[in-house]
Amino acid sequence: MSKPILYSFRRCPYAIRARLALAYAAIDYELREISLKNKPQAMLDISPKGTTPVLQIWDGFPSHQSCTVLEESLDIMYWALQQNDPAGWLNLSKDxxxxxxxxxxxxxxxxxxxxxxxxxxxxxxxxxxxxxxxxxxxxxxxxxxxxxxxxxxxxxxxxxxxxxxxxxxxxxxxxxxxxxxxxxxxxxxxxxxxxxxxxxxxxxxxxxxxxxxxx
Incomplete structure (x- = not known):
């Protein structure tokens, strides 16, 4: 299976928190650092809003791949933590x-x-x-x-x-x-x-x- 792809802008706080969660969860992903002044068409094709971060998650068989696109940083964080949360970032009491x-x-x-x-x-x-x-x-x-x-x-x-x-x-x-x-x-x-x-x-x-x- 192909790695997830993260379109990111290094200094963007939304992208930073997405990268923090992915790294913490030990997700093996492809980082694509972009320029906000020259956004790649590959990102715009899957996320026309044109802001970072955007995570493209591949699923299906390699010969017939489809993908899920997460366009919000919190969605990316929760997805990563659902895969692996070793220190319990999501372990909060009901209160x-x-x-x-x-x-x-x-x-x-x-x-x-x-x-x-x-x-x-x-x-x-x-x-x-x-x-x-x-x-x-x-x-x-x-x-x-x-x-x-x-x-x-x-x-x-x-x-x-x-x-x-x-x-x-x-x-x-x-x-x-x-x-x-x-x-x-x-x-x-x-x-x-x-x-x-x-x-x-x-x-x-x-x-x-x-x-x-x-x-």
């Missing part, structure tokens, strides 16, 4: 599960909106960068409170909530890293630094050449 799901929703909705406006404030001149940063801090405060009581968002080991949210907190921190490092979010700083120093993160952030279709 913690809805909280984790809501944290991810808040990250992907309100926080991501504020993050984009903070990072690209020149595109949204109706408010100041500080205003957008303060909007984003509503979510940071929730995370900081949880991390003051435990090493990770739901205890002493990472869960899907940590790994789905971490790439976006990283993107936020590097908008003004000096400010972030001197902010009151000391537990969030430690949590972020731990993720960045992990072998898992380092392996998924290795630079690879842009993929080009064989003509």
């Amino acid at each position: 913690d599960l809805p909280i984790a799901q809501q944290l991810i929703v808040t990250n992907d909705d309100q926080f991501k909106k504020a993050l984009d406006r903070y990072k690209y404030a020149n595109r949204f001149p109706e408010r100041s960068p500080l205003d957008y940063r303060q909007d984003a801090e509503n979510f940071l405060q929730i995370l900081e409170l949880r991390l003051a009581a435990m090493d990770f968002l739901f205890g002493d080991h990472p869960t899907i909530a940590d790994m789905a949210i971490f790439p976006f907190i990283r993107q936020f921190a590097y908008v003004d890293f000096d400010w972030f490092q001197t902010s009151a979010y000391v537990h969030l700083q430690k949590w972020l630094a731990g993720h960045e120093a992990s072998n898992l993160f380092e392996c998924v952030m290795i630079k690879v050449p842009l993929w080009q279709a064989v003509s």
Whole structure:
């Protein structure tokens, strides 16, 4: 059977969390690093939305292959963890599960909106960068409170909530890293630094050449 194919953009937080889950689950896949300014037709053919990540999973016999296409990073994460979840990223109690799901929703909705406006404030001149940063801090405060009581968002080991949210907190921190490092979010700083120093993160952030279709 052919390997799954992941179309990815190295710095995209959605693609980062997909790669984290695939690497953690020890999925053998083909990484196709793309340029968002010159998207390959092979990706657009299976996912016209044109954003990363996109995972193409082959099924059937090699001579009559069909495929499943996952176009959302969370779908890719859940698929990978369903194949293999050695440290229990999905092991959440019935009480913690809805909280984790809501944290991810808040990250992907309100926080991501504020993050984009903070990072690209020149595109949204109706408010100041500080205003957008303060909007984003509503979510940071929730995370900081949880991390003051435990090493990770739901205890002493990472869960899907940590790994789905971490790439976006990283993107936020590097908008003004000096400010972030001197902010009151000391537990969030430690949590972020731990993720960045992990072998898992380092392996998924290795630079690879842009993929080009064989003509």
